[in-house]
Amino acid sequence: MSEAPRWAHVDLERIPNMKVPPPGPESERWHRRCTTYFKGLSGQVKLFPVTFESGYGCVLRDADGNEYIDFSSGIYVTTLGHCHPKVTEAVQKAAATLQNAHDFTTPVKTKLVEKLAEILPGDLTGFQLYDSGTTAVEAGLRVMRAATRRHELISCFYDYHGKTYGGVSLGHIRSPVYGPTRAPGFHMVPRPDVYRPLWTKADGTIDTDAYIGFYEQYLDKGTAHQTAGFVLEPIQGWGGSVMPPDDFFPKMRALCDRQGILLMTDEVLTGMARTGAWLCTEHWGVVPDVVTLGKGFGNGFPVTCVAVREPYKESFEAISASSSYGGNPMACAAALACIEAIEEEHLLERARHLGELALQRMERIKAGHAIVGDVRARGCLMGIELVKDKATREPLDEAGKRVYQKAFRKGLAWIPAGHILRMSPPVVMEDEVLLKGLDIIEEAIGETERELGY
Ligand SMILES: Cc1ncc(COP(=O)(O)O)c(C=O)c1O
The missing domain is CATH 3.90.1150.10 (Aspartate Aminotransferase, domain 1)
Known part of the structure; x- marks a missing residue:
């Protein structure tokens, strides 16, 4: 230990x-x-x-x-605690060296993406960087749409994905300001909550297959057959630290593969050591097609990431992916220092x-x-x-x-x-x-x- x-x-x-x-x-x-x-x-x-x-x-x-x-x-x-000495030093050094160079290559960005490709599971090897969780989520949605050439998206009751138009359309925000303006093509379905199950087996335990069966019906009857994919939090953070049953994500992966649609997990909250793994879905042996990272990714420095599997890397080209602050040297230095600190201090x-x-x-x-x-x-x-x-x-x-x-x-x-x-x-x-x-x-x-x- x-x-x-x-x-x-x-x-x-x-x-x-x-x-x-x-x-x-x-x-x-x-x-x-x-x-x-x-x-x-x-x-x-x-x-x-x-x-x-x-x-x-x-x-x-x-x-x-x-x-x-x-x-x-x-x-x-601040997953690594306030003012982690290694992160502080890395940001201070970067701030005194080069603060912004749009999306030109920099040595520190190169080291960060190489490190991400090394630590993330499976073939999650395509990256773009952003400055908030919600902008990363938006980019993730654009990548899914570009990769599939389909536009419908399915998310879950009580999930949270940020406060831009796409984030709000995916998430559970019931403000009169947002309510009437949920974007077209966004669908919501219930997700399994072990303590408060909607569907149970004869022995009273949660029936994951009933949820998956419902999603399959919904894809057929509730959509225009233009579904790009599912977007889910691995564990609901804002929804109340709600954990899915252990068989849920493997069954979601299989469902998406059967249906030829993508699985995007929003790990803004759960990623980078928070749950004891780089990605929370590693606990269930699942590699998503698209994943977002934020919050603890920079331990307070605003840096976030969209990672995609090898076949979808080129879809970043189609979405005009760059931004003013995404991947700036200070942000990359912070994120790289966090990963190194997690490794050096055995924080998973x-x-x-x-x-x-x-x-x-x-x-x-x-x-x-x-x-x-x-x-x-x-x-x-x-x-x-x-x-x-x-x-x-x-x-x-x-x-x-x-x-x-x-x-x-x-x-x-x-x-x-x-x-x-x-x-x-x-x-x-x-x-x-x-x-x-x-x-x-x-x-x-x-x-x-x-x-x-x-
Ligand atoms: C799962 C998840 N996605 C996205 C976001 C939005 O991130 P941000 O507040 O950095 O825009 C949050 C924020 O709480 C989150 O928990």
Whole structure:
């Protein structure tokens, strides 16, 4: 078992360190000034409007000097911890050498794409680089359409793929602004959720074949027979760390091959060590035709990627793939340094270990609390589902916000929830720090149960 890297050591005698009840006066002062002009905040900030000044490894520091254990990695972004020394050094060096050269070849870009071809599974050997997850998703859709000369796309309920037109048309965003404008040719189908199955076998377990059978019918009866392919998150992040059954992706791969359509996986959230593999679908031995990478790909530096299998490489030519910032030297330096750090610090193994440790601890939390219905982890992507009743599994929405705020006040910076608590700690975290974070969550769950009369 790999050890956490020494540079990310956290002294649990000292951290979390809550000097003043957060958000403290300095946090409030900055937040008031900033939000006079900066609008459209996420739920994460609205529910806990603290001002962060610095971060290192697994620790975040606010403007009042409070120090928190980080259980969110920004929002699934700083997988290698804040200010990883290797990534910082690589970006600083690149910034002082060459910042942009459009899509001309640079040595650092060459090294990055060669490295990607080496580490990614199968024949994923064609790459283009972008600056956000959603622009990578858009490019992935264009490649699928160019490769197949078909335009229809199928995605899944509760998946999330970003906020541009294509991303929104694929994803589950129910804003009145987007609703009436979902692009033509986009279809949505349900996907298997082991805890909340739509179709089950006689023994009550999830029936993956029923989902696949439905997709086959849908392709025939619900589309114009112009389907380019399926687009899926391997594990739903925003949807609540929802894991598919282990036979789902192999069966999806076979379905796409049978139908002559493409399989695109959106690994913006799940890729590059988050789940303990370069790509999450490696856990199931599946190579997609098109895959997107983002978030942890640059550990905070905005760099994302579309990777395609060998037969589809030339389709990038048809989509006018380049962009202003895609593949700039600073971005490539950040991404390359991340990959090298993951290898040098054995972080794929580390993430898998942390996931197993978390699951054991969360199983005990589940056993001890009436409102905890399900717990799950794949590497450092974790979820706890809160329910009114373990038998009926009815979601307990009013608990999520309370648990989020209580744990934050105790020094855990993390992701807000409806009824599903979502955790994405950095993969450089030490065992004891992970367990401390889960202790804080358990305390917050206990206090919430008492408040709600369980
Ligand atoms: C699976 C997935 N795809 C795409 C995106 C969009 O990425 P970005 O916010 O970088 O545009 C996200 C962001 O959360 C995501 O989780």
